[in-house]
Amino acid sequence: MKVGVDRDKCIGSGMCTTIAPALFDMDDDGVLVVVKETPATHEERSLLDAVACCPVNALSSSDG
Numbered sequence: 883m884k885v886g887v888d889r890d891k892c893i894g895s896g897m898c899t900t901i902a903p904a905l906f907d908m909d910d911d912g913v914l915v916v917v918k919e920t921p922a923t924h925e926e927r928s929l930l931d932a933v934a935c936c937p938v939n940a941l942s943s944s945d946g
């Protein structure tokens with residue numbers, strides 16, 4: 883599974899960094915940075931939760 887992010891959509895709510903801190907962080911401008919593009923198997927649930935919780939649909943997950 884891979885992380886997808888549209889940084890132009892991100893409004894810096896920080897939801898994803900709270901839900902999946904191993905995968906996401908914020909840069910100095912308050913915009914999302916992907917820390918880990920390919921989550922470990924045990925981290926995939928948190929990626930899916932973060933995708934579901936992003937208020938502007940900036941996150942996605944894909945197979946492969």
Ligand code: SF4
Pocket residue numbers: 891892893894895896897898899914935936937938939940941
């Ligand atoms: S949850 Fe969405 S809007 Fe909030 S920081 Fe993450 S990508 Fe950005």
